[in-house]
Amino acid sequence: MEGVTDALNADAVQSLASGAPEWLQNRRLDAWATYERTPMPSTRLEEWRYTDLSRLLELDSLEPLPWSKRTFDRASAPASLDAALEADREASGRVVELDGSVAHVELDADLAEKGVRLLSLRDAVEEIPEVLERRLATEALPATDGKFQALNAALWQDGIVLVVPRGVRMEDPIRVTRHVSRTGQAIFSRVLIVAEPGSQVSFVDEIVSEDLEEQTLFSSAVEIFAEDAAQVQYVSLQRMGRGAFHLAQQRTIAGKDSTLDTLNVTMGASISRLDLNARLMGPGANSDMLGLCFGDGDQHFDHNTSQDHDAPHTHSDLLYKGALDDRARSVFRGIIRVAKGSQQTDAYQTNRNLLLSEHARADSLPNLEIEADDVRCSHGATVGQLDQDHLFYLMSRGLSRPQAERLVVIGFLGEVLQRLPLGGVVEKVSRGIEEKLNG
Amino acid sequence: MPQNEVVQDLGLDEYKYHFITEDEPVFRSGRGLNEKVVREISAQKDEPQWMLDFRLKALEIYNSKPMPTWGGDLSNLENVLEDIFFYVRPQDKMEHSWDDVPPNIKETFERLGIPEAEQKVLAGVGAQYESEMVYHSLKKEWDDKGVIFDSIEDGLKNHPELFREYFGTVIPAADNKFSAMNAAVWSGGSFVYIPKGVELDTPLQAYFRVNQEQMGQFERTLIIAEEGSKAHYIEGCTAPVYSTESFHSGVIEIVVKPGAHFRYTTIQNWSNNMYNLVTQRAMVHENATMEWLDGNLGSKLTMKYPSCYLMGEGAHGSVLSIAYSGDGQHQDTGGKVVHAAPNTTSQIVSKSISKGTGRSTYRGLCQVHEGATNAKSNVECDALLINETSRTDTYPYIEIEEKKSNIGHEATVSKVGDEQLFYLMSRGMSEEEAMALIVRGFIEPIAKLLPLEYAVELNRLIELEMEGSVG
Numbered sequence: 001m002e003g004v005t006d007a008l009n010a011d012a013v014q015s016l017a018s019g020a021p022e023w024l025q026n027r028r029l030d031a032w033a034t035y036e037r038t039p040m041p042s043t044r045l046e047e048w049r050y051t052d053l054s055r056l057l058e059l060d061s062l063e064p065l066p067w068s069k070r071t072f073d074r075a076s077a078p079a080s081l082d083a084a085l086e087a088d089r090e091a092s093g094r095v096v097e098l099d100g101s102v103a104h105v106e107l108d109a110d111l112a113e114k115g116v117r118l119l120s121l122r123d124a125v126e127e128i129p130e131v132l133e134r135r136l137a138t139e140a141l142p143a144t145d146g147k148f149q150a151l152n153a154a155l156w157q158d159g160i161v162l163v164v165p166r167g168v169r170m171e172d173p174i175r176v177t178r179h180v181s182r183t184g185q186a187i188f189s190r191v192l193i194v195a196e197p198g199s200q201v202s203f204v205d206e207i208v209s210e211d212l213e214e215q216t217l218f219s220s221a222v223e224i225f226a227e228d229a230a231q232v233q234y235v236s237l238q239r240m241g242r243g244a245f246h247l248a249q250q251r252t253i254a255g256k257d258s259t260l261d262t263l264n265v266t267m268g269a270s271i272s273r274l275d276l277n278a279r280l281m282g283p284g285a286n287s288d289m290l291g292l293c294f295g296d297g298d299q300h301f302d303h304n305t306s307q308d309h310d311a312p313h314t315h316s317d318l319l320y321k322g323a324l325d326d327r328a329r330s331v332f333r334g335i336i337r338v339a340k341g342s343q344q345t346d347a348y349q350t351n352r353n354l355l356l357s358e359h360a361r362a363d364s365l366p367n368l369e370i371e372a373d374d375v376r377c378s379h380g381a382t383v384g385q386l387d388q389d390h391l392f393y394l395m396s397r398g399l400s401r402p403q404a405e406r407l408v409v410i411g412f413l414g415e416v417l418q419r420l421p422l423g424g425v426v427e428k429v430s431r432g433i434e435e436k437l438n439g
Numbered sequence: 440m441p442q443n444e445v446v447q448d449l450g451l452d453e454y455k456y457h458f459i460t461e462d463e464p465v466f467r468s469g470r471g472l473n474e475k476v477v478r479e480i481s482a483q484k485d486e487p488q489w490m491l492d493f494r495l496k497a498l499e500i501y502n503s504k505p506m507p508t509w510g511g512d513l514s515n516l517e518n519v520l521e522d523i524f525f526y527v528r529p530q531d532k533m534e535h536s537w538d539d540v541p542p543n544i545k546e547t548f549e550r551l552g553i554p555e556a557e558q559k560v561l562a563g564v565g566a567q568y569e570s571e572m573v574y575h576s577l578k579k580e581w582d583d584k585g586v587i588f589d590s591i592e593d594g595l596k597n598h599p600e601l602f603r604e605y606f607g608t609v610i611p612a613a614d615n616k617f618s619a620m621n622a623a624v625w626s627g628g629s630f631v632y633i634p635k636g637v638e639l640d641t642p643l644q645a646y647f648r649v650n651q652e653q654m655g656q657f658e659r660t661l662i663i664a665e666e667g668s669k670a671h672y673i674e675g676c677t678a679p680v681y682s683t684e685s686f687h688s689g690v691i692e693i694v695v696k697p698g699a700h701f702r703y704t705t706i707q708n709w710s711n712n713m714y715n716l717v718t719q720r721a722m723v724h725e726n727a728t729m730e731w732l733d734g735n736l737g738s739k740l741t742m743k744y745p746s747c748y749l750m751g752e753g754a755h756g757s758v759l760s761i762a763y764s765g766d767g768q769h770q771d772t773g774g775k776v777v778h779a780a781p782n783t784t785s786q787i788v789s790k791s792i793s794k795g796t797g798r799s800t801y802r803g804l805c806q807v808h809e810g811a812t813n814a815k816s817n818v819e820c821d822a823l824l825i826n827e828t829s830r831t832d833t834y835p836y837i838e839i840e841e842k843k844s845n846i847g848h849e850a851t852v853s854k855v856g857d858e859q860l861f862y863l864m865s866r867g868m869s870e871e872e873a874m875a876l877i878v879r880g881f882i883e884p885i886a887k888l889l890p891l892e893y894a895v896e897l898n899r900l901i902e903l904e905m906e907g908s909v910g
Contacts, residue, residue, distance in 0.1 A: 046509075340827070355842040359809070368833035370852050373824035377852040383807075383839040384846060 002040040003147065007063045008186065010036075013154045016067075023133050024125060031143035031153035038147045047275075050331040050363050051302040056271050057245060058215045062186040065100055067122065067157040072096045072103035080208040080241070081179040087431070088177075089424035092170045093118045093162075097178040100187035100218075101158050114168050121159035121190055131163060135192055140223035140251040146275075149249055152188045152221040159190030159221075164199040164230075173202035173233075173422060180207070180240065184214035191222040195230035195258075202233040202422060208268075212243030215270075222250040226258035228282065235263045235425055239432060242297070244269035248276075254314075256282030263420045266293040266301050267432045273302045280307070280314035291320035292416040292429065294436050295328030295360070302331040307349065309342040318349045321416050323409055324360035325436070335367040336379065342372045349379035354386065354412055356405075406437050458550065459679045460650050462543045464569065468526040470653075474498060477623050480526045484592055484626070489603070497612035497622030504616040510802070511740040511769045516714060519684045524654045525624045527569040533590055534574050544568050547648060563588040565645040567658055570626040581639060587632035588643055591659050594630025601632065606661055609692035609748075610720050618718045621657050621690040628658035628689065633668040633699070642671040642704075647687075649713075650679065655686040662692070664699040664727075671702040676709050676737070684739065686714045693721035695729045697751060702730040704889070709737035711768055717743040725751030725780075732888055733760040735770045744802060746775035749783035749811075757786040761885045764797030764829075773803035773835075778814035778844070787818040790882055793829035800832040805848070809840040820850035823881055 004010075013032040017025040041048040077085065081096075088094075093107035095118065102120035117128060124132055137143060143150035160176055180187060195201055207218065218240065226232045238246055246269040254260040266272050278287045293301045307316040322330045332351040353362035364381040386408050394404035413433055417426050466483060468476045477498050481491040506513055534540045540548075548566050563577035565588070572590035581588070587598065595602050612622035629645050649656050664670060676687070687709060695701045701721070709715055715738040721729040731745035747756025758774030776785035791799035801820045822831040833850045855877050863873035879886075 343827075353839070355839065355844075358842050360842060361840045362837075363839070364835075364837040364848070366833075366835060366848065366850075368822075368831070368850060368852060370822070370824065370832065371830045373827050373829055373854045375824070375852060375854070379833065379848075379850050381835070381837055381848040382846060383837060384844065385842050 001036045003059055003151070004036060005060050005062070008059065008151070008155070012064050016155060016157070020125065021129060027137060028154050031137065031150045034143040035147060035150035035154055038150060041147055047304055047333065051273060051300065056300065061184060061214065062217050063184060064155055065157060065182060065185040065187050067101050070098045070101045070103040072098065078179060078181060078210060080210055080239075081177065084177050084206055084208045087424065087428055088175055090172045091175040092172040093174045095160050095174070095176040097158070097160070097176065097189065099180055099182045099185070100189050102160065111168070111170060115165040116168060116170070117161065117163040118174060119161055121156070121161055121192070124161040128161070128163065131194065132161070132192070135194060135223065135225065136190070137221070140225070140253055141221050141249055148219060148247055149221065152190065152219045152249065156188040156190050156221070159192070162193045162201070162203065164195045164201045166196040167198045169200040170202070173204050173424075175424070176203070176205045178207040180209040180212070180216060180218055180244065183212040183216050183243065186217040186219070188219045189221075191220070193224045193232065193234065195226045195232045197228040197230060200231040202235070204235045204237065204422065204425060206237040207240055207246070209240045209244060211241035214243060215245055216243055217245045217247060219247045220249070222248065224250070224252045224260065225255070226253070226260040227255045229257045230255070231259045233261045233263075233420060233422065235265070235420070235422060237265045237425065237428060238268055238272060240268040242270050246272040248274045250274070250276045252278045252287065254278070254280050254282065254285035254287055257284035258282065259286045261288040261290070261420060263290040263292075263416070263425070264303070265429050266291070267436065269299070271300045274304065276303070276305045278307050278316060280309050280316060281311055283311050283313040285311065285314045287316045288419065289316065289318040290416050290419050292413050293322040293330055294413065294433055295322070295330055296325040296436055296439060297328060298326070299328045301329070303333070305334040307334075307336045307347055309336070309338045309345045309347060312341065312343045312345065314342065315346045316348070319416060319419065320351045321353070321413055322362065323354040323356060323413060324362060325356040327357070327359045329361040329363070331363045332381070333365040333367070334379070335369060336377055338370045338372050338375050338377065340371045343374040345372065345375045345377070347375070347377045351381040353383045354409065355383065356386070356409070409433070409437060460543050460547045462529065462650070464527045464529050464651070466528040467524055470524055471521050472498075472525055472620070472624065476525050480624055480626060483526070483528060486595070487599070490595065493607065493612070494623050497619050500613050501616060501619035501623055504619060507616060510742045511771045515684070519686060519714065520655075522653055522683070523686055524651065525657070526626055527651055527654050528571055529569045530571070530573055533572050533593070535576050537574065537576070540574050544573055547650065548574070548646065561644050562639050562641040563643045565590065565629050567627040567645065567647045567656070569649065569651055569654060570656065572627050572629075584637050585634040586637060586639065587630060589630050591625070591628040591630045591661060594661065598630070598632070601663070602630065602661070605663055605692070605694055609694060609722050610690050610718050614718060617688045617716045618690050621659060621688050621718070625657050625659035625690065627656070628660040629662070631660070631662040631672065633664045633670045635665040636667045638669040639671065642673050644673040644675070647674060647676040649685055649687065653683050653685060655688070658689045660689070660691045662701070663694045664696060664701045666696045667698040668696070669700040671704065673704040673706070676707045679710060682712070684712050684714060687717070689717045691717070691719040693729065695721055695723045695727040697725040697727055700728045702732060703745070704732040704734075706734045707737055707741065711737060711739050711765070713738045715741040715743065719743065719745040721747050721756070723747050723749050723751070723754040723756050726753040727751065728755045729757070731758045731774065732885070733758065733772065734889070735760070735762045735772050738768065740769045740771065742771045744773045744775050746777070747785060748777045748779065749785065750779055752780045752782050754780060754783045755785065758788075759885050759888060760787070760789040761882055762789070762791040762799045764791070764793045764799045766795035766797060769798045769800070771800040771802060773801045775804040776806070776816055777804070778807040778811040778816065781810070781812045781814070783811060783814050785816045788884065789820040790885055791821075791831060792823045792825065792878065792881070793831050794825040796828045798830040798832070800834065801850070802834045804836045804838070805846060806838045807841045807844045807846065811841050812843040814841060814844040814846070816846045818848040821881070822850070822852045823878070824852065824854050
């Protein structure tokens with residue numbers, strides 16, 4: 001029973017489960033049973049080859065944070081949260097989450113009238129139990145998927161649920177801002193997005209914190225369903241302080257003729273691990289998967305992605321780029337799987353890394369598993385330093401070396417943002433890059 | 440997909456090396472692998488104590504290592520290994536004159552065209568039958584220049600100090616489970632020494648044949664290319680098709696000294712009941728070049744990743760690999776390059792064709808250590824899928840610890856395009872001609888580096904299979 005500690009144990013699950021509807025109690029308890037019998041991932045597993053949890057994760061010292069009713073007061077918001085909100089642009093709805101508990105939800109009145117639901121996971125259990133019973137930790141991220149999927153499914157304290165009814169299109173994004181202030185805690189949060197047929201939505205999920213003294217775990221489980229011909233954009237912006245261990249599990253399920261694009265920006269935390277699985281389940285489904293990371297100090301980023309083509313005529317295109325300074329290291333492991341019968345599939349995967357320091361390190365494992373013949377698949381990976389020709393050109397135009405280097409790095413990472421230029425996101429990420437370069 | 444039905448077979452499937460020679464070996468070990476077998480092999484070879492100790496230690500390592508859980512399906516391998524003979528001695532001594540080789544063995548190699556090739560194009564020939572080299576010869580002009588091309592056993596006997604200095608240094612017994620197995624029971628293979636500055640203008644060739652049912656072949660080759668030398672070594676492998684599974688696990692160690700240039704070519708066409716698990720590695724020193732040319736056409740399962748450890752400044756390594764997987768075959772191949780010195784360069788080009796239920800896997804490693812400044816590496820993998828049931832995988836590992844390096848990997852998977860076929864047919868080609876041309880074009884970058892007779896053979900096989908496939 002690896003990973004069962006004084007604080008993370010069956011009692012903690014019991015206390016969360018008590019009083020909940022029966023289906024939810026069972027789901028939590030089953031998830032915990034799965035957690036107990038699943039061994040802790042070790043570097044002997046391909047997917048954890050470069051991230052040694054026995055060294056990096058201090059599970060024994062983590063306390064699960066109980067849910068508590070929090071209220072949000074903009075005036076007394078901590079600096080990082082205030083800055084994140086300050087930089088936001090227009091939104092169709094907003095959510096503020098404090099230490100894993102949703103403290104504020106607002107939604108455009110027109111959209112509410114059209115049947116859009118934006119609410120905390122706790123409220124959703126009361127108000128739309130039929131949606132949760134069907135979708136929460138079932139089809140997309142069941143506990144049986146892995147140790148941490150199980151842990152989150154057993155111990156989640158709150159989260160965010162969005163349901164967009166058939167045909168409803170939202171002009172502006174839903175913007176979620178999360179803040180973590182409690183050091184040494186383990187926070188388990190979930191996101192569930194259901195875009196019904198023909199609907200359209202963008203969702204920006206930002207998490208910020210100050211530096212945290214002790215290791216603090218933020219576990220996020222994100223489940224996204226794009227039903228037939230729906231269009232969904234999901235953006236995760238992770239700018240936590242040092243001390244944070246950010247553990248994100250995301251699964252997207254794209255139905256017939258739908259578009260389900262994701263952008264994962266990783267700038268903060270000491271350790272960040274992302275598992276993203278995009279499933280293309282209906283003919284005509286399309287997923288663009290974008291990622292950008294910038295590491296410095298001794299940050300450790302691990303991105304583990306998969307593109308599963310389970311239907312013919314599906315298309316996916318992944319671009320992950322990383323810049324690494326100081327002793328930072330990044331891991332990219334991506335796999336394209338084309339199942340038997342998924343003919344006429346196009347699947348692409350590109351990972352590019354820029355090493356800015358002598359001691360930075362990048363590992364890249366772009367994999368392909370192809371079991372259909374009428375496909376177009378390719379992948380590419382590069383690791384290198386700043387392009388000397390680009391630097392030379394800029395310097396010949398009168399820029400100093402540091403100025404030229406900054407421009408080249410911004411240009412390198414900027415390509416990712418151009419592919420999903422969502423208002424507010426581009427500015428925030430650009431500023432984050434600038435701060436890192438100045439740092 | 441009409442063209443897939445039309446082109447039933449792409450070629451290379453028809454196995455023409457299925458003939459069995461009737462003979463009685465002079466010695467055969469018991470079935471399975473144990474200490475007694477290891478001691479028997481060592482005694483048969485009249486080895487020095489250090490080699491017996493080396494073998495026994497390797498056996499311990501073998502027993503302590505788990506079966507790999509990655510790569511191909513090895514689930515039945517343990518059963519196979521219990522039943523096979525680890526050592527089969529076909530004749531009493533190795534011959535240096537073709538006339539002295541026993542008639543039945545001679546006939547085997549004559550059917551494979553070896554003596555003819557020797558006369559025409561080769562600097563030297565070695566032939567291994569079951570567990571032992573049965574024939575080894577080297578043209579006199581090279582012998583006079585100090586080139587050594589001998590069976591590995593004679594290398595140990597006649598050049599004990601040179602042998603011991605290098606043996607097991609490139610691939611230690613503990614490298615992996617199968618290198619440990621080979622270290623315990625190795626038999627046969629070549630010992631090659633190219634003196635300083637000697638450049639061989641024609642290749643050396645070794646030919647490996649397994650004739651007996653249920654046997655394991657464990658050849659071991661050690662090659663030392665001294666400073667500024669240049670040579671090319673070719674190995675070819677075949678076996679008859681039996682209903683039971685056979686096993687081949689070679690270890691090839693190569694030391695390429697400063698400024699030397701060595702090319703190692705394998706054309707593996709084992710019967711498709713053969714497990715072929717091979718470890719091949721070269722230590723490449725300052726300004727030296729190592730080229731692996733790896734052709735995998737046969738076997739049931741091959742797991743083989745020729746590697747270059749670039750140890751000296753300016754070293755260059757390349758792996759060019761072509762794999763063909765027909766029905767039931769799995770070629771799990773690729774290459775490894777490790778950059779451990781500045782200004783080193785490497786290239787891996789891999790092409791695979793999967794047909795029927797065949798599966799081709801590229802698995803590779805590109806590693807740049809901190810301090811290996813200005814390392815450059817480029818990896819390219821292309822996979823061609825012929826049928827709906829074919830499969831291909833690509834698993835590259837890229838591990839970079841040095842900022843001043845330039846590393847790239849690219850892979851594509853495709854099928855023969857309708858547009859390509861249509862274009863060629865609109866120019867008057869039949870569908871089968873068009874298909875053959877496209878496939879030839881796909882493998883051409885590697886085929887052109889093969890010695891002429893192999894390139895011709897490869898192309899001929901593809902054309903042969905195209906003929907009459909339009910029904």
